[in-house]
Amino acid sequence: MGHTGVVLQFLNNSHQRCILYGYPGVDGTNRGGHSRGHATRTTVGFLGGCGCTHPRGVLLRPGQVASALVEGDASHPRCSDRYAGLLVTPPNTYRSTPLRDAPDGCDFQVHPTVPGTSGQG
Numbered sequence: 001m002g003h004t005g006v007v008l009q010f011l012n013n014s015h016q017r018c019i020l021y022g023y024p025g026v027d028g029t030n031r032g033g034h035s036r037g038h039a040t041r042t043t044v045g046f047l048g049g050c051g052c053t054h055p056r057g058v059l060l061r062p063g064q065v066a067s068a069l070v071e072g073d074a075s076h077p078r079c080s081d082r083y084a085g086l087l088v089t090p091p092n093t094y095r096s097t098p099l100r101d102a103p104d105g106c107d108f109q110v111h112p113t114v115p116g117t118s119g120q121g
Helices: none
Strands: 003-011 018-021 025-029 035-038 057-060 065-073 085-089 097-099 107-110
Touching: 003 085, 025 107, 057 065
Parallel strands: none
Antiparallel strands: 003 065, 018 057, 025 035, 025 085, 065 107, 085 097
C-alpha cells in the first residue's frame, strides 16, 4: 500500500508546433469505462510534480512529447477499491481517450504538463 503513479505522454503528431498549457483532464473510471471521480489538480505530490508554483505552457514541435504524472494513494482511509482505468483529455483539447491503466487507490491527483516523457519538471 502507498503511492503509485502513471505517466501520461502526449505526442505532437501534427506538422505544426503547438502549446499544451496546464493540466490534462483525468477521470478515474469503472470497468464499464464510466467516470467515477476526477483527479485533483496539484503542482506537487508524494511522487513528484512540476517543481513550479504555477503551470507553464509546453511548446511541442512536430514529433516532440510532453507528459503529466497521475498519482494515487492506496493507503487513503476512504479507499475501498481502485479505478479500472482513466479517461484522459489532453490540455487545450476536447477529445478524451480511455486508458486501461490507473494508479492504485481511489484518491488521486494529476500534476501539470511538462516537457519530456517523465512527468517530472
